[in-house]
Structure formats: C-alpha cells, structure tokens
Amino acid sequence: MATAIAAQTHTITVLVDNRPGVLARVSGLFARRGYNIESLTVSITDNPNMSRMTIVVAGDADTLEQITKQLHKLIDVHKVFDYLDTPMLERELVLLKVQSEPERRAEILQLVEIFRGKVVDIAERAMVIEVTGGGDKIDSFEKQMETFGIRELVRTGRIAMMRGSRTV
C-alpha cells in the first residue's frame, strides 16, 4: 500500500517445520515480495520438529501486515508472532576482533567492562571481545571500538522472546 508512514523495523518470530528447504521458502518469499530483511536467525527449539526464526524487517504497518499474512500461507509455517504492543526481550551477540596495541589494552578492557562484555581471545596485537545485548547496545559498543580499529566483526542477528509467562 502506498501510505506514507516512515519505515520502521519490526521483529517477528516464525515457528516453522524443521525440514530442509524451509529457510529457502521463507527467504524466497521476502525476496520476491520485496520485503527487506535486516536480520534473520534460525535455531532449533524445545520441539525437535520445529525451528524458530527471528526476523527483523523494515517496513510500515501495512508491510508488516502483508508479511505476516504471506508467511502464514506457507505450509511449513506454523506460527507468526509480531510483538506489536507486547513487552519483549531482544538480544544479539557480537564477536569483535579489535586492534589492541599493548598501550591501549587497559582502555579497551575498561570499555568491555562497561558494556559487560568478555574478552574471549587475545593475541599480541588483537583481542576478541564478546558482547551481548539489544541492538542499540551493540551498535554503541561497535562505535566505541572503531577508534581502536575493528579488524573483524560478526553479529548473530537478533533473537526475541516475550516477557512474562506467555509464550509464542
């Protein structure tokens, strides 16, 4: 629809059959209908027959509505949950390899401490740091590390869960 609402990002959780080809069906749907995926994670769940996808999409409310409906039409999709008006937890993990000259290590360690991260590997001129948290926290940690020189970076993509006792 052509309504001009600024694009936002939404997190949706999709429960799918744990079967070959399911990821292709879901990602293919996004590609052919022109929906933008910002991040997508897939993992097993407590039920071995099911996988759980967490997809972060950019788009207005109409787009989100269409995405939800189109996903529902896929036979492998059991449930789609969009967290609209639902208190939720979102987490992401980053592994970041930063340039660490011996004289700047202390400074880096201090920042790691502030972000409640962990140093998981260290070499002569580099260290690997692990930080978890919401997307904003990781963005700002990344920004802090830029001054030292990020050599490599990998983020898991977002995962999400409802707060409280309700489940998807």
Added chain:
Amino acid sequence: MAKIKSTGAKALLESLRREGVEIIFGYPGGAVIPLYDEIYHCEFLQHVLVRHEQGGGHMAEGYSHATGKVGVCIGTSGPGATNLVTAICDAMMDSIPMVAITGQVRTEVIGKDAFQEADITGITMPITKHNWLVKDVNDLPRVMHEAFHIARSGRPGPVLVDIPVDVFRAVVEYDPDEVENIEISSFKSDFKVHKVQVKRAAELIAQAKQPVLYVGGGAKAAGAEHLVQALAHKTGFPVTTTLHGLGAFPENDPLSLGMLGMHGTAYANLAVEHSDLLIAIGARFDDRVTGKVSSFAQNAKVIHFDIDPGEINKVRRADVSIVGNCAEALEALLPMVDETQDISEWRAQLDAWRTDMPLEFNDGANDGTLHAEWVIREIARLTDRNVVVTTDVGQHQMWAAQHFGMRSPRQFITSGGLGTMGFGLPAAIGASFGVGPDKDVWCISGDGSFQMCIQELIVATIYKLPVKIAILNNTFLGMVRQWQEMFWQKHYSSVDMERAPDFVKVAEAYGMLGLRCESVDDVEATIRKAMETEGPVLMDFRVVKETNVYPMIPSGQTVGDMIVRKPQQVEEPESTCHYQPRDTRMPVVDEVVDVAR
C-alpha cells in the same frame, strides 16, 4: 483396512484413484517410466499423451477450470519438469487447483548434475502453494493426499510432487485408508466467516448511494454465482466483473456493467470511479483493474470478501473485510440487506453512461471490412452462447471478454494473471475432456498465440474433440502493436507475423478440417460449417490488420485517462519499422525474404 504392499508408482496411482482422478495429461521420459508402466496396466485412469509438457499443464488447467476438479499433469525429470513451469505459474496466478507430478533422477545422484536433473522443487517454490521432493517411498502415499488437499482447499492453486525414479520402484507397506486422513496443522483453509464483519458490511450497504458489486474469479471458485445474483437482484446494485469473474453474472442482465479495468466498458469504469461503495467479491484489485491505485475508486468505501487473508489490504485497504468462503459469507449477508433501498438516481446515471459510451464494434455493414469483434459476436450468436470459450492472450482475448456476453460461470476460460500466450488451445482440449463430447469448446485465438502451442492440435484430432478453433488472424502481435502505435510512435518492432504457416494447411496436416474466412459475408457460413462438422475444426479469420482494443485505460493511469475510441487522426505519423521503411501496414512477403537474404 489392513496394510498393503505396493511399489511407489502403484501407490501413487492408488492415491489418484482415491482422489477421484479420471484423467491425467502427461509425457513420459526416463525418470517416469516406472510410473508409466503402472499407467499401462491401469484401468480407471485415462492418460492423454500430450505433445509438449506445457500443453499438458494447460490441459490440466482447462480441465480444472471447466469442471472444478483438480487437474493433474505429469512430466519427466529435467526438461519435462521445467516445461511445466509456465503452466504451474499460470495456475498459481489464476488460482486453479492442479497437481503436477514430476519424475526426478535417482536419489543417490540428486545434486550431482545428473542427466536430466533439474531442481524443480527449488524452481517452482514461488509458483506453487507447496511442493515436495519425496525421497522416501514411505512418505509418498501421504504426500499425494496432502497434495490434493492443499491444491483444492482454501484459495485453490497448484502443487508439485517431485519423485525420484527409484522411489517409484521402491516398495512401501502402508494403510491406504489411514494416509487419506490427513491433517496438516500448519495449513489453515477453512476460515469461518466473521458474523460481526458481515453485519458491518450490511450497515455500509444500507448507507450506500452509489454502490457497485465488483466480482472476481473467487466468486466462481466458491460456486457463489447464484448468491451474487441474488444479492444484486435484491439490492438492485449494478455488477461489474473482472476478466475471471465473467460468467458469474449473466451479461444480459440489466444490472450487468460487463468487465471493468484496462479494457473494461467505459460505463463499468465510470461506475467504479464514482462509486461510494465497492463490494469486492473474490477479486484481488489487480493492476489491470485498478490502474493507478491511489486514484482508483477514491471516494468509495470497500467491502472485501476473500478466502485468502493475504488479499485483504494487499493493494487497497478494506473498510470491512470478510475472510472465508464467499458463498457462506453472502448467504449470511443476504437476509441483512434491504430490498427497498433507493438508488434510482445512481441507476439513471449508469444508464446515461451506458447510452453515451456503449461498447463499440464494426459489423462491416458499411465498409465490408471483417473485424475480430464481429466474428466473436457472431460466434456467440450462432452458438447461442451454449459453449465453453477459451482464449489465448492479447487483443482477441480482450475482444472476447468484451463482446461474447458470458452467461454461465464455467463458460469462459482464459489466462488472466500470467497472461500466457499458447494457453488457449491446450486449455480448450482439457476443457473438452472435462465437459464431454456433447458440448463444443470454442478456442478464440490469435495468429501469434496460436503458434505457441500449435503442436497440441493432434490431440484434438486423435480424440475427435469438438474443439472449434477460431484464429482471429490480423498478421500482427496485435496487442504489442497497439501499444507501439499508441505509445511508441508506431515503432512496429518485431510484431509482424505476416509470414506465418498456412493455417488451413496446418489443420489438414493435423487431420482436421481447416476453413478460411476472408470476407464479412462468409462469417456465418464458416461458423455454421464448424458447428456442423464433428470433431475439431480450425478457422482462419483474416481480420482487419490494424485495429485497437477500446476502451483503454493506459497502464498505471486513471479513468480520467480512458481512451474510449480511436482518436480522429489528422495526420498519420510516419512509421519507422526498421526493415521495411515504406509501408508497414501491408508488408509484402517477397520483400521480407529479400531482406533476409
């Protein structure tokens, strides 16, 4: 029932029997020989050997369209499967229930680029409701029943089952009754009609001053045409249909506005443009209907009936949406609407538009010219419209939609969504198998489209099908030529079809009667001859070369931009056909040959 032991191929046929399949359209090949060996011994099933898998796919579509049953087609692995792709996509776009069965290379060589290997489940993923690669024979019987269930439930559509050759040969022990009881928890198709929404719809209807019913193929798929008619007659609301809605409402009814959209009637489009309530029943606001969406029926509230929740708010936001079977919904709605609602002013306005801007056609009475529209009108008149009509895609398709005057729901079979040239002939053959030998099926085609699946003629001959093929031959790819004339300064790039086979001789070569009609005086005799002749007949109507389909709302534009008839041109712009600069309207065959040399 106890478990039985059978090969995969035999189990597949057993599932077809249980699903009520009587006919399949297919083409054998290495990967499906074990299946064809079972078909060889099979008694309940008629197998029609097509001449190209695409034709088989369209036959399955035509059969399904005409009967409402699930169409079944078969292709072998690799090219056999990829040849089905166009038909599968066509069925997806037009919501036709179809099960495509394809062979696959042996499981152990899948992924190794084996001979005639194609990843057909990957290829058809976006154009099927669902598909399966069955690597384990134990899954095959269940998957087959799931396939039929998904194809026909909810919004119908195509599915594909890909079966490696060794799975056909492997032995499965299963209970055929048990596998029929399928349950797919993630597949929801039986949406219950929401009573509150129906009530809200009735409220909007009661307030409407300028309402229009906009009826699509979904109304026919649900078998809701009598309810659409009841609603229209009770309220007195006018009805316009989409291309696929044609036949859901008889066009001789005074409430009928005919088809809307790009080549819809002027009065249907004006009615929608000025409406204050648009009641969409099984229609999906296709771009050929809406043109520029933001300007489409700007002042109208929208009630949208659809069985597919994904269609609601996809293109146009609905004020009231009713998800579910539209027959069920209309039945709930009917008692709530008032028959005394006064819309006489609106009706008078519609009548005025209808009088001012009728659908125009040239019967050749003044100038002796033979026009495609006239041929279609004569076919309709002489057959008393008691026939099934299939079309190909292009100008002739739009003229058929405008001028035939459909009366009944499963009468008009066309490729609407995908717009597949080559659809008409195989669809007519499939439809003829569906409706039986006592009903003629007319394939209205163009000289371009017809050549795309011409090889299926032999199937009509072999089975002596009463398929009457009317080629409206204007020696052009007419619709493209029309756009080039109207929007591309007459740059007739690659639309000249003057050099074509002699269609009468083609008919004869394929063992059927061929007739040529070059004069408006011979139209009736030609049609009558075709009707009197048993079995298939091919007619080559040499119609006026350069005429356009009107009215026309150019792509992506609005009713305000509608071109009702050919503008009176003061000066013909010079044509710039690249290989024949002097006169493109009447290409001379010899000159074309010279250039080719």
